[in-house]
Amino acid sequence: MVHWYTQHPNAPSPPPLDKLSHVSLIGNGNVSLDVARMLLTNVDVLRKYDVPERVLDVLAESTVKHVSIVGRRGPLEAAFTMKELREMINLPDASMVPLAPELLQPSEGVPLTRQQTRVLQLLSKGRGRSTFYRSPAGLMVPSSENTRSQLSLAHTVVDPATQRAVPTGETSTVATDLVVTSLGFHGEPTAPYFDPGLGHLRTLSNRIVTNAGTxxxxxxxxxxxxxxxxxxxxxxxxxxxxxxxxxxxxxMNPVEGTEAVLNPDPSLEELPEEVVHGVRERNIVEYPDWKRIDEEEMRRGQVRARLLLGLSAHKTHFQRFFIGV
Known part of the structure; x- marks a missing residue:
């Protein structure tokens, strides 16, 4: 979804937003809120920014009316930050459906950080249906075009000892047209220094650490x-x-005893072979080429009273409602 609306070179085909009413986002981090904001923000507002025109075309035809953000833990453990949450809640053309009051009450004796206190205060000002403490357990696809998928959610609680979400045994279902997962980033396990448990490279003070700990x-x-x-x-x-x-x-201050795997004294007079090869094969856009692209974007933007187009097309109007965090 993010690759699509940012028009990443590997972007998939656009989602059929003109055939959808309800979207479920799995995960409650900043990326989920960003996706929700893109789906819920009026297209005329988005036109002020460098959203590609072909993306605006699709959003202008959207029939999405509800976006649910599903989190397996509670508001105190949510990964979003205050700025993103505030922008989400204050969308002019969207509203939340009320959160259960008990969700906004911290456990007795548990000290809250300043961030957690502000999150609870902000959520209490909104009106939103609870989709906290839910973990996706399954998805039943529709048997016909006129019915929705059924997203099965396992109810959870947070284990105080581990701060992990554990299932209670209860389940519920949500009828939805599209499910988008936003469950965190995992690095590609191609390097020998990738830690599968952490989901990213092993580093110490920004330096890569080997299996032996050096x-x-x-x-x-x-x-x-x-x-x-x-x-x-x-x-x-x-x-x-x-x-x-x-x-x-x-x-400036080389450290002895570390394992060197690259040439510490490369020639600074010559271009790296990768760059030379890339230019030769025309796999690299040089600065004059980038300037030509920039000038064309500016020209098209001026024609349509916009600064940047992202080399795309155009359209209008979008406004829907948000039903849960």
């Missing part, structure tokens, strides 16, 4: 591939700065 010189990890799926773009950016600082410090 750090590799000149090999670093950054972003979600290194830290796992948490934080927003700003957090990832700060992590990148931190990694860059580590690289500079290691260059």
């Amino acid at each position: 750090t590799l010189r000149n090999v670093y990890g950054s972003g979600w591939a290194s830290t796992g799926a948490h934080g927003v773009l700003a957090a990832t950016m700060m992590n990148a700065y931190d990694v860059a600082e580590t690289i500079v410090n290691d260059r």
